Amino acid sequence: MCGIALALGVNVSANRAVVQGAGTALRIGAANFRRELKRSVALRSLLNRYVSVLLIQLAQTASCISAHLVKQRLARWLLMSHDRAHADTFSVTHAFLAGMLGVRRVGVTEAAGALQSRQLIRYARGRVKIVDRHGLEAAACGCYAIDRDTYRQVLG
Ligand SMILES: [Zn+2]
CATH class of the missing domain: 1.10.10.10 (Winged helix-like DNA-binding domain superfamily/Winged helix DNA-binding domain)
Known part of the structure; x- marks a missing residue:
């Protein structure tokens, strides 16, 4: 998922996304995404869990770079x-x-x-x-x- 900053209430992303492989993806505009985020408890719950996983992975990667x-x-x-x-x-x-x-x-x-x-x-x-x-x-x-x-x- 790209654009997690938007889900966290930040309108500008500090990250650049790079597509690594062929395939399909879904895209939604910022206004529609914000509306769905307000409407859907399930979407908020999934994105909260995704952010949790992302934070754990970032910490693991920082440790990995220095140790392995x-x-x-x-x-x-x-x-x-x-x-x-x-x-x-x-x-x-x-x-x-x-x-x-x-x-x-x-x-x-x-x-x-x-x-x-x-x-x-x-x-x-x-x-x-x-x-x-x-x-x-x-x-x-x-x-x-x-x-x-x-x-x-x-x-x-
Ligand atoms: Zn490692």
Whole structure:
């Protein structure tokens, strides 16, 4: 979901949204969104739970960056993308991964190479294929399991 600031009563977002994959999305104008938010208890409840998950994930990510290896963080990020892509193969560039992980591209190359040599992923020309999800989960830091469990517990 983009535009959570609007749900919190802020009319300007400090974030830039980047679409990572193909697919469909729903869009609603700000005025209509505010009206639905006032009208729907269910929507408010869902967005409150979403914000809670988002805050937990942000804190987990801050901890992850300082505590875990790039290879583990890349595995976490790929698993999270796999969950959201609903496909074993998705597009992602070295430059994008470097930005997401806060490392130089060479760091992504090394980490992806390590995961590929263990036959957990295949990565070529901006396409990643998850080959061994269970192995990738084992290669990820514990942050992935915390994120996944939080999503399940709070958002269902
Ligand atoms: Zn981590």
